[in-house]
Amino acid sequence: MHLTREEERMLSGELGEPVAKAIEVLVSVGEALGAERLIEVAHAHVSGVSYFNVGDPGLEFIEDLSRGGARFATFTTANPYAALAVYGSKGFNEELVAKQMRIVEALKRMGARSFTCAPYYVRTPSVGEHLAWAESSAVLYANSVLGAMTNREPGIVALMAGIAGRTYLGKAHEGLPGEVEYVVDIERPSDPSEAGAYGLLAGELLGSSTPLVRGLEGLPDSFLKEFLAALATSSPSHLAVLEGVTPGYRSVGAASAERVSLGRSDISRLYSEARSCSSPLYLVGCPHLSLEELEEVLLRVEGVERGELWLTVGEHYARYLVGVRRAERVKILTGACAVATRLDLLGVDCVITDSAKALAYLPKLANVRAFLVKRRDLLRMVSDLD
Amino acid sequence: MTEVPLYPIGRAPKERVCGELLVYGGFVSPLGDVDPETGRLRGGGALGGKVVAVKGFTGSTVGPYVVYSLKKRGLAPRALVVEQLDANAVASAVVAGIPLYRVDSLSEVERLYGEGLRFVCAESGRLRPRGLLIAVEGVDGAGKTTVSKRLRDILERCGFRAVYTYEPYYDAVRSIFESRSMELTPAVEALLLVADRYSHYESVIRREVERGSVVVLDRYKYSTIAYQGAAGLPIEWLLEIQRYLPDPDLAIYLDVDPEEGLRRKAASGPRSLAYFEEDVERIRRAREIYLGLASEGKLVLVDARVELSKVMEKVVDAIEERLGLDLRECSRE
Numbered sequence: 087m088h089l090t091r092e093e094e095r096m097l098s099g100e101l102g103e104p105v106a107k108a109i110e111v112l113v114s115v116g117e118a119l120g121a122e123r124l125i126e127v128a129h130a131h132v133s134g135v136s137y138f139n140v141g142d143p144g145l146e147f148i149e150d151l152s153r154g155g156a157r158f159a160t161f162t163t164a165n166p167y168a169a170l171a172v173y174g175s176k177g178f179n180e181e182l183v184a185k186q187m188r189i190v191e192a193l194k195r196m197g198a199r200s201f202t203c204a205p206y207y208v209r210t211p212s213v214g215e216h217l218a219w220a221e222s223s224a225v226l227y228a229n230s231v232l233g234a235m236t237n238r239e240p241g242i243v244a245l246m247a248g249i250a251g252r253t254y255l256g257k258a259h260e261g262l263p264g265e266v267e268y269v270v271d272i273e274r275p276s277d278p279s280e281a282g283a284y285g286l287l288a289g290e291l292l293g294s295s296t297p298l299v300r301g302l303e304g305l306p307d308s309f310l311k312e313f314l315a316a317l318a319t320s321s322p323s324h325l326a327v328l329e330g331v332t333p334g335y336r337s338v339g340a341a342s343a344e345r346v347s348l349g350r351s352d353i354s355r356l357y358s359e360a361r362s363c364s365s366p367l368y369l370v371g372c373p374h375l376s377l378e379e380l381e382e383v384l385l386r387v388e389g390v391e392r393g394e395l396w397l398t399v400g401e402h403y404a405r406y407l408v409g410v411r412r413a414e415r416v417k418i419l420t421g422a423c424a425v426a427t428r429l430d431l432l433g434v435d436c437v438i439t440d441s442a443k444a445l446a447y448l449p450k451l452a453n454v455r456a457f458l459v460k461r462r463d464l465l466r467m468v469s470d471l472d
Numbered sequence: 473m474t475e476v477p478l479y480p481i482g483r484a485p486k487e488r489v490c491g492e493l494l495v496y497g498g499f500v501s502p503l504g505d506v507d508p509e510t511g512r513l514r515g516g517g518a519l520g521g522k523v524v525a526v527k528g529f530t531g532s533t534v535g536p537y538v539v540y541s542l543k544k545r546g547l548a549p550r551a552l553v554v555e556q557l558d559a560n561a562v563a564s565a566v567v568a569g570i571p572l573y574r575v576d577s578l579s580e581v582e583r584l585y586g587e588g589l590r591f592v593c594a595e596s597g598r599l600r601p602r603g604l605l606i607a608v609e610g611v612d613g614a615g616k617t618t619v620s621k622r623l624r625d626i627l628e629r630c631g632f633r634a635v636y637t638y639e640p641y642y643d644a645v646r647s648i649f650e651s652r653s654m655e656l657t658p659a660v661e662a663l664l665l666v667a668d669r670y671s672h673y674e675s676v677i678r679r680e681v682e683r684g685s686v687v688v689l690d691r692y693k694y695s696t697i698a699y700q701g702a703a704g705l706p707i708e709w710l711l712e713i714q715r716y717l718p719d720p721d722l723a724i725y726l727d728v729d730p731e732e733g734l735r736r737k738a739a740s741g742p743r744s745l746a747y748f749e750e751d752v753e754r755i756r757r758a759r760e761i762y763l764g765l766a767s768e769g770k771l772v773l774v775d776a777r778v779e780l781s782k783v784m785e786k787v788v789d790a791i792e793e794r795l796g797l798d799l800r801e802c803s804r805e
Binding site for chain 2: 110113114115117118119134139140141142143144239240241242243246
């Protein structure tokens with residue numbers, strides 16, 4: 087791999103051991119994947135922050151880095167941590183909370199700006215900007231909606247990219263493909279959850295190919311975000327070209343592409359009634375809500391009859407929430423992710439959510455049953471249980 | 473001998489890396505598939521100190537943290553070999569400082585493993601099976617033959633190609649000692665036994681080691697140094713005449729009192745040939761030489777006065793510590 091003189095100096099340890107290790111990881115990964123050089127990034131986004139995901143090994147690694155003097159050389163954000171909230175009267179034990187906070191503190195010492203799965207609400211990348219992001223939903227959003235360029239980085243690679251201010255020049259940094267193999271026509275979704283359901287199915291059909299998606303033009307940001315987040319759970323692709331949305335989408339050819347159509351009848355099986363929940367958690371905010379979405383949700387909720395409603399947003403919104411009125415049993419969690427939290431340990435038996443991504447991950451990561459409903463139905467259900 | 477081409481990823485280590493081979497035919501997710509406390513692969517053995525070959529890495533991107541943590545606890549593989557490279561495998565190897573290699577096909581490595589060639593070295597772009605020489609030494613009656621044969625059985629149970637052999641090897645040499653058809657001065661003894669050893673090495677041991685076998689030797693170089701040294705010959709000369717014989721990878725010295733050894737010898741019946749005449753004083757001096765060699769680190773001292781199962785435990789421990797072979801599971805009967 088070709089390295090600049092400065093990168094050679096970084097690799098040789100002139101700028102300290104953490105930088106040398108970071109460059110070594112990036113060069114090795116890049117060489118193994120056939121990259122020709124490194125590229126400077128404007129924003130790194132680190133995943134692997136929840137203690138439930140990374141455990142003691144992750145805590146140890148991040149703390150060792152931070153103690154060893156590692157500091158982020160570029161604008162860096164990190165994924166949300168475990169939701170350390172109390173559900174009903176149950177919370178997590180002190181040791182677990184302390185370990186989670188040690189991870190957060192170590193990342194803050196290194197310079198992490200916020201904890202969120204929607205880093206584009208912290209700093210919105212510009213078209214053509216090079217990033218090193220690890221959160222899959224954010225990667226798809228950056229590449230497909232904002233026209234930025236990022237590999238779908240493993241958490242540790244994004245962490246190293248933050249320290250080195252660079253990543254390897256992977257395929258994603260070459261921009262949009264000339265041709266796609268699939269065109270997916272989507273029946274216009276009526277709410278963000280439907281967009282997510284389409285994303286989940288599209289990802290299953292496409293495997294690792296990059297599709298051209300039609301039918302999402304002109305929809306609110308929340309729809310696009312849910313669609314791409316869900317697509318990222320079922321497909322390893324880093325990009326979906328969205329007609330009418332992705333900057334430069336017109337340059338992408340689809341002459342010999344296979345066509346797939348998805349309609350309401352395809353996604354109906356993902357919705358089911360959640361009548362057997364005794365301790366439900368209503369979850370809105372996977373991926374994290376924008377301030378506008380949060381405002382809209384808060385306006386529509388009167389109170390919660392049974393269980394609790396959690397609204398999850400980026401940590402950097404905390405300062406806007408001082409004094410915000412919220413109804414009984416409605417919690418706004420900043421910087422936290424309910425999906426990356428063992429909710430069963432809090433006594434939650436099922437989660438009712440409008441997020442197709444959460445639907446896919448909750449049983450595996452949070453160890454609870456999950457049900458998908460539309461956002462407006464969810465907000466009606468919380469105050470209106472039979 | 474069968475070798476497998478290897479492609480080093482990232483900074484290749486300058487020196488060769490050797491260890492017990494562990495092959496897992498599938499993709500491994502370090503988070504979930506490896507116990508972080510013990511470093512054991514689910515449904516497989518311990519990874520610590522081994523050359524671990526897998527199809528590739530999969531699963532959570534937390535994998536590199538797990539490998540890093542294993543390394544800090546001394547439970548990480550000595551080298552990683554994968555068929556399919558991905559960012560997680562590379563990042564894991566680099567952050568933990570473990571050499572990583574790619575192979576064209578994991579099945580080539582699986583073939584080595586299946587043939588019992590389970591000690592390998594990564595060197596000069598090749599994964600090479602390597603044989604091992606383990607010598608079991610001690611005075612008469614220390615239990616060398618029993619321990620050596622048990623060790624061979626344990627190695628075979630663990631899947632290694634293993635061979636037991638003994639010295640003196642040739643009947644002609646043994647019969648000289650039995651019949652006393654030559655005048656046996658200590659120097660004659662030494663030369664006869666060393667001649668037997670050179671011939672044994674050339675005709676049996678070398679071939680087995682080159683085939684990748686673990687050869688368990690019931691007596692080797694140190695017997696001559698101890699016994700003929702005890703008869704007053706200079707150690708330097710005894711070393712000199714054996715200069716062209718390789719040192720064993722591990723030599724174990726089973727220690728008993730001379731009297732206890734002779735009692736055991738007598739109890740085992742008339743068929744057994746005493747390696748040397750049953751002269752307690754000479755055996756005592758041989759023991760002192762053995763103990764001296766053990767204190768220099770040339771042999772690993774194992775107390776052989778205790779029951780056999782305890783002795784075997786110590787032997788298995790020494791093999792794990794010195795050679796990195798993980799025999800514990802198979803040593804349980």
